[in-house]
Amino acid sequence: MSKNDWPLWEVFIRSKQGLNHKHVGSLRAADAEMAIENARDVYTRRSEGISIWVIESNNVYASDPSDMDSLFEPSQTKVYRHPTFYVVPDGISHM
């Protein structure tokens, strides 16, 4: 990276009040303020958002896809965590 390359930022947009910020992509900018201004131009030209978060990509830690099995397997074997595991007698409603 030459000295004038700008860092990479991940961009998250809240599309409307009541919804989460959602990852939409990344961009290059010299600092956070510029990243927000650029994100406005790149990702919200058609009212896609009302709020923007940016975070330097270097600060994102991600799980390793090769650990996927051991990381997520425990939740797959515990079917009793889902309501469909239980038998509800006929005639019972609102449950």
Add this chain to the structure above:
Amino acid sequence: MQLAMEQKYSQEELEKRFQDKIDNDIKIEPNDWMPDAYRKTLVRQISQHAHSEIVGMLPEGNWITRAPNLRRKAVLLAKVQDEAGHGLYLYSAVETLGADREETIDDLHSGKAKYSSIFNYPTLTWADMGAVGWLVDGAAIMNQVPLCRCSYGPYARAMVRVCKEESFHQRQGYEIIAKLAQGTPEQKEMAQDALNRFWWPSLMMFGPNDDDSPNSALSIKWKIKRFSNDELRQQFIDVTVPQAELIGLTVPDKDLKFNEETGHYEHGPINWDEFWEVVKGNGPCNEDRINTRRSAKENGEWVRAAANAFAEKRKMRVAV
């Protein structure tokens, strides 16, 4: 992450798991294991696509200051700004594959990387703004809609956004050309002339005939590509010819005829010699386009340096 997977599985197993995912329409995401050739193909294709969006701003930028009225000017500005946005979505996607954004841009400037040949043709009259939006963006949409289902997640997601925005581009172009076609005899002549010049290069945008497109089979197996060059070209001709007829313009192909049996148009031979000449750099505007891009980067160097210096200064102030 690539490494961890390689320690766990043999090359053969990795490739099988990868192809199984593709066959089951499960998207490949940046940190997933992928064959080197898949990564390389995507880096080449996505960066070329990004370059095409950025270079594609030039032929239309040429007419912003000369748009015939304020409405047309505002529309053209918005369209050219969209192309810049599309380029940035795509550079963002290519960076997820580990490619360096500045390096891919330098490859464009050195002539190592290609971009769509259509942008090496000049835009001589206002009617060309119509022809570019209608035909060039129309052909791009044909190519891009299937890419929304491409196996690589970040590319597919970028394409969804691009396609949403692109349909306004095509409509504004058709509006321009339709208006001219209904105008004075001189205006109609201008519209016809633009169609004459952009028709064949637009057909060439889909790339060589299937028999001369050796990489296509692998791209189809990997679900990067969903349709062949000739299939997409045919689809484009079938929808576009009636659009020309409706506004009283003639497609410049004396062999063009509708085949009642197949339900498709048959077209005359494409001049592939011209296509390859333009790809090789000998089109009317190749040199001009690259020089413009290069000088934009060189002349913007001080802006990037100043922005970095300002960011540093502000960081220091916060630290104190």
